[in-house]
Amino acid sequence: MAAYNNLDCAFNNAGIDRVVKPLHEQSIEDFDKILSINARGLFLxxxxxxxxxxxxxxxxxxxxxxxxxxxRGVAK
Incomplete structure (x- = not known):
């Protein structure tokens, strides 16, 4: 704001993908990281x-x- 005075437009595009493997093989830490960046990032x-x-x-x-x-989902 100090440099430009206004925020006229914002394009929000945060996101990461996970390691491609079946859901039941995903770790809780991977899931938390994805949600933190993809959902919490957009919220913030x-x-x-x-x-x-x-x-x-x-x-x-x-x-x-x-x-x-x-x-798309991932299935094996």
Whole structure:
């Protein structure tokens, strides 16, 4: 904000994939890491972006997901 004064648009695209293996072989640590980055990361981006956009009265948020996040599962 110090450099540009406004946040007109934000494109949120945080995400990681996991090691490709069946769900029952995934570790809880891997699952927690994925959720922390993919879900918590997006939450934190938007939390602060929205605060600023409300202050300035305008702004656009764009959230992106890969095909891995929404369209396919992994099975063996």
């Amino acid at each position: 981006y938007m939390k602060y972006e929205i605060q600023q956009m409300l202050i300035q009265g305008a702004g656009v948020l764009i959230n992106n997901s890969s095909a891995n996040g929404s369209l």
